[in-house]
Amino acid sequence: MSHEAPETLRPVIRRIRDAFDEDLERVRGFLRTPSISYTGEGIQETAEQVAGFIRELGGEARVVPTEGHPIVSGRLDQGAPKSVLVYGMYDVMPADEPNWSSDPWGAEIRDLPKLGRSIIGRGAVNTKGPLAAFFRAVARYQEAAGRLPVNLLFAIEGEEEMGSRHFVPFVEDHLEELKEADAVLFPFFSEDEEGVPSLTLGTKGILYFELEARGGDWGGPTERGIHGSYNAWVANPAWRLVKALGTLVDADEKILVDGFFEGQEPLPPRELEVLRRQVESGLLDERPFMEFDHVRRFKGGLRGFELWKRLFSQPQLNIDGIVGGYVGEGTKTLLPHRALAKVDVRTVPRMDPTRVVEAIRHHLDRHGFADVEMRVLNKYPWSKVSLDEHAVQAMLGTYQVMGRTPQIWPLNPGSAPYYVFERILGVPYVTGGLGHGSRQHSTDEYCTVAGVLDFEISLVRWFHAYAALAEGRATVEELGWREEGPA
Template sequence: MNVSAIHAELEQHFASDLEDIRAFLRLKSISYTGEGIRETADAVAGLIASLGGEAEVVATPGHPIVYGELWQDAPKTLLIYGMYDVMPTDEDGWMAEPFGAEIHDLPNLGPSLICRGAVNTKGPLAAFFAAMRGVQRVEGILPVNLLFAIEGEEEMGSRSFPAFAGQYAGQLKRADVVLFPFFEQDEAGMPSLVLGTKGLLYVELICNGGEWGGPTERGIHGSYNAWVKNPAWRLTQALASFVDKEEQIVVDGFFDRVRPLPQRQADLLSEQIGSGLMDAQVFRDAYAVRRLKDEDDRAAWQRLFSQPQLNIDGLFAGYIGPETKTVLPHRATAKVDVRMVPDMEPDEVLATLRAHLDRGGFEDIEIKVYNSYPWSKLSLDEPAVQAMIRTYRKLHGEVQVWPINPGSAPYYVFERLLGLPYVTGGLGHGSRQHSSNEYCTVAGILDFEKSMVTFLDEFTRGPRAPQGET
């Protein structure tokens, strides 16, 4: 490919591409309400058709998955994974209409596109198609075959994706590698590459009034707490028993299956920390966090990549409206997520939580599972990973290699069910996903488009690295 000519074409065509991306972002596609889901799935199918491909909107028990093909008898095939669903926008503090895709000048970032899905992940998805159209305008044809599996339930734990992968396994296994296009530069401009992802267990703990005490049918006047126990107190006591005062997890058996980082990756992480390539201050500044759990940055980075977490996402009980209303609730709930590292498995972790509650006398507290899927791990020597590293070094000069993604994604479907390697990547910066004022920088979108072109070039003609330690 004539990479420099394609980059120049993308620059010349960028104003038009940006408007196309903004139009796609304005489509509401909220997982938990279903608002705009079908319309956005149809729009994704349209994006595949814009490349000359064929697309199918596949019905599932949940939201549809868009499957597509652009087959050109090329030597190599990429499976493009993505998601068109987004989180709700009910947070306070939005500076712009959450689906307006408005451009605002953000401090230290410049012109930025404010919209739910701007970074997670409708923005990079739409920008990927813009980049591919740029390749076609210059080259006439893409250097790879493309398959597409774009889901609408990632924010709900990818509930329909494993069954879809089984149904379409014959088609999907034709791919050499899976690419998840994503903006991977942090606020300081440093790109990162992840070698896998933590697993996810998302549960709700429910404490109802019952034989132990508490109202059983409805909330009652708060003054009766003198007589009647409160489910909110009981639930918070149960939650507090999971950790010590420093939030270190104290659940028996929780860490039994935790596998240390592979030595090669541990050494690389230590080298990057020691050289100053990994700077935790960037995170503190960007997320308005004054102090990490570990005061030593080396320990903080190592914890992030090698240890599981148990996090309270929300607590709900009684009256939470304005001003006052005294009430003793009959139910209290907490939403909790666990991020699991190799070799932890969701069912085993769930069993340790259940046993811990039972030992503590909280047998009545119900655990309701919403999402559950395992971790996945990738080799540093995977050719697509090396191609992405070369891409970053060509266009930026440096790259952070992360042993694992602290968040979660259904990569186990590719690794365990389909036997396919994968890579996540792309230049460009965005942040505040799952929060108000989610954004991506305008300049970063163009950088991302260029990085996708460079990655295609590196992937199709680059040296094939030997498989090694995972």
């Protein structure tokens, strides 16, 4: 398969290249309006800008109020057989870190070592940069080819950085309309510093809870910490928490809770095969992670394929934090009246998070810790997209024909509420596009200028490929993706 673009795409790509200076200025301009999730600064104005982008394409758009920040809803009918729901976010983190080397709202272009010309600014990568560039790619497609090969629906939220708390209800409230979509796309710069894009086939679910031991009928002081020396006759809630937690895992963190793993499925054989190939070829390599995160040894001493398999297929039960009593300097003694642990569980297909809560509660009760309170603060399920989905195949094929060998992650070990697409809407989703940026949530967030151009081209290729696959006008092989990697 040649890397040359199909005939219909060539004028589109040419148009993108020709007009790129203008597109780059549009992207930079969008970054110059702050839209800070936590403070609300610029949120409404930015939502209106996004609605304007949709209208500029000839679409309809509404800025839909929620109890939090508004969600930009819209549609662009292109008379196409298939429709794609574009998910995105227009909010960003604050930029109050000291040490920015240029104005975080200035979107200045600077030469970065090894990376070349890059836009510096809050949101450059996460994710106002790709959002603005997405609109430019669609506009150029229309200019050069008359119309996009798919219809678009839009749901662009403004609270992603605060946990997307009104997004799931929005989807549930607009179910009939959004179900028109055949796929969901979250446009994002997916390349790392080395130019390797990655694609995830789902995300782990999360269950976040607090366990608290307090003095009560079982013992311990019930109202406030008391003199440390009274532990001779009064039990200690910190010990109680330690002992309760200690029943949940063994010394190697093997999870001991009956029913915890109920429903867990192994990775599909085909994904295992892809994974093995990626590890063997060095495409997936744990060494950069070990270096970056200062880790000398993985659980069970695993390395290579077995290690990556563990990351992508196993749930976890993690202590995010633990606190109780006196934790300052020196030798103050105290018998505290409470101790608290913050714990997260990451679930994998097809565990049921509600069942996990029940299993842990039952386990604590059965081990004599009925008094230890369990407060669930957050809970949503995993999501899983098949490697066979047209949206996924089109993205992988696009990466390959553009000369990249993507990492395929069977699951994102982190969590995002994408179950709303895959499990509530019933529509497969894909995150992607070429392009590179980094330092999200930190000083000097950036994206490369070359990446913005690659991103636009990868998007138009994806639209083209996705429509062809979904309409049955082409096969994966014809689009150029080979599961064994590039020829």
